[in-house]
Amino acid sequence: MNLDHKTILITGASQGIGAATARAFAAYPVNLALLARSQPLIDDLAAELNQRPGVQALPIVADVSRREDIEAAVAQTLDAFGQIDILVNNAGVGMSSPVGEIDYEKGRALFDVNFWGALMMTEAVLPSMRERKDGLIINISSIVGRRAMPGISVYCASKFALNAFSESIRVELKPDNVRVVSFYPGVTATNFGDNLLTGPTSVKGKGRAKVTSAEDVGKAIVKAAIKEPRDAYPTLFDRVFVWASTLAPWLMDRMLARY
Ligand SMILES: NC(=O)c1ccc[n+]([C@@H]2O[C@H](COP(=O)([O-])OP(=O)(O)OC[C@H]3O[C@@H](n4cnc5c(N)ncnc54)[C@H](OP(=O)(O)O)[C@@H]3O)[C@@H](O)[C@H]2O)c1
Numbered sequence: 001m002n003l004d005h006k007t008i009l010i011t012g013a014s015q016g017i018g019a020a021t022a023r024a025f026a027a028y029p030v031n032l033a034l035l036a037r038s039q040p041l042i043d044d045l046a047a048e049l050n051q052r053p054g055v056q057a058l059p060i061v062a063d064v065s066r067r068e069d070i071e072a073a074v075a076q077t078l079d080a081f082g083q084i085d086i087l088v089n090n091a092g093v094g095m096s097s098p099v100g101e102i103d104y105e106k107g108r109a110l111f112d113v114n115f116w117g118a119l120m121m122t123e124a125v126l127p128s129m130r131e132r133k134d135g136l137i138i139n140i141s142s143i144v145g146r147r148a149m150p151g152i153s154v155y156c157a158s159k160f161a162l163n164a165f166s167e168s169i170r171v172e173l174k175p176d177n178v179r180v181v182s183f184y185p186g187v188t189a190t191n192f193g194d195n196l197l198t199g200p201t202s203v204k205g206k207g208r209a210k211v212t213s214a215e216d217v218g219k220a221i222v223k224a225a226i227k228e229p230r231d232a233y234p235t236l237f238d239r240v241f242v243w244a245s246t247l248a249p250w251l252m253d254r255m256l257a258r259y
Contacts (some may be wrong), residue, residue: 001136001225006055007081008225009033009074011064012091014041016190017140022049027055033084034075035062036091056081057129063092064117065207067110072126083132087125088224089118089162090140094253095197097154102253107154107196108116114158119165126178135178138224139166143186143238147245147252169219170230181224183232187211210237 004027008025012018014036022032026049034042034049034057042059049057058080062069077084092114095106122137129135144152162183170180189211194201212234220234231241245252 001086001228001241002232003028004224005011005031006085007031007077008088009031009035009084009096009121010031010088010090011035011117013045014038016192017044017150017185017188017214017217017221018088018090019045020214021090021221022218024215024218024222025225026052026055026057031055031081032057033060033073033081034058035060035064037063037074040133060124063177064121065112066237067120070117070120070124074128078128084125084128086136086138086243088138088140088221089121089169092192093191093195093197094138094152094155094199096151096199096221098151099143099153102154103198110154110197111158111161114155114163115165118162120186122169126173126176130176131179133177135180136225136228137166137169137178138181138183138221139163141166141182141184141223143184143241146184146242147249150256160232177252179228181228183221183224184233184238185212185229186216186235186241188234190214191247202228210235212238 008030010018010022013034015023022034025032034046036042045056046059049055052259060073060076061204062073093110118139122181139162141162142159144156145163166182167178215235224232
């Protein structure tokens with residue numbers, strides 16, 4: 001999609017990948033709706049991005065696990081900018097969940113954000129996209145939504161569920177010309193690990209994982225918005241990891257058991 005003068009709604013825009021994505025989109029003359037729960041952070045980010053030429057940024061305080069917040073956020077965006085061209089479903093939380101110790105309440109809360117939040121956001125923006133027969137939805141999954149990792153099964157399951165949703169609606173929405181991109185980051189340098197619903201993460205060897213900066217991931221998300229591939233990865237490593245896991249899952253089991 002040509003980004004000039006488009007309206008982009010980004011969930012989880014207060015920090016990490018969401019904030020970096022907003023900064024990367026702000027290299028173009030765009031309208032940005034920045035959604036998160038932390039008002040001071042999105043107010044500051046909007047003030048910063050409003051300094052960029054041709055950029056209008058609107059902070060929106062909302063919790064994606066609350067349907068009434070989502071409906072109000074979409075209405076606020078449409079009131080301000082008239083349309084929503086791109087939705088980036090980025091808001092997400094993690095949790096450490098070794099089997100036998102899984103906190104069901106926290107697990108449900110995680111699904112409310114990572115899966116149901118993305119689903120409700122999508123349904124809320126769809127009527128306006130369908131009406132215009134144009135729109136793009138970018139769902140921020142994870143490479144662990146393609147190959148689950150030990151110790152974080154609930155988080156991985158939420159991303160597998162998100163992928164299933166993306167795959168299903170990608171075909172369903174073709175007649176409406178609403179496109180769906182699944183985006184799979186690997187380990188990214190954000191505060192994600194500090195914001196876990198239960199933690200700290202018990203994944204051993206985490207320090208040895210290849211880490212990408214949030215800025216590079218944000219730029220890759222903008223590139224995906226322009227090129228609209230079916231699946232997008234910020235790095236070659238992430239792509240090869242998923243490819244190898246699909247080709248030889250048994251080998252990955254062995255490697256992970258050692259790792
Ligand atoms: N970091 C990684 O290694 C990594 C790897 C693969 C995929 N991902 C995915 O990338 C996405 C962004 O993660 P990140 O690394 O940037 O994490 P992060 O730094 O912890 O940021 C998470 C963002 O989600 C928002 N958020 C959380 N719960 C929310 C809710 N209920 N309603 C609205 N916003 C909510 C947070 O804002 P507030 O707290 O202000 O609401 C924050 O802006 C997530 O979907 C994550 O699963 C991350």
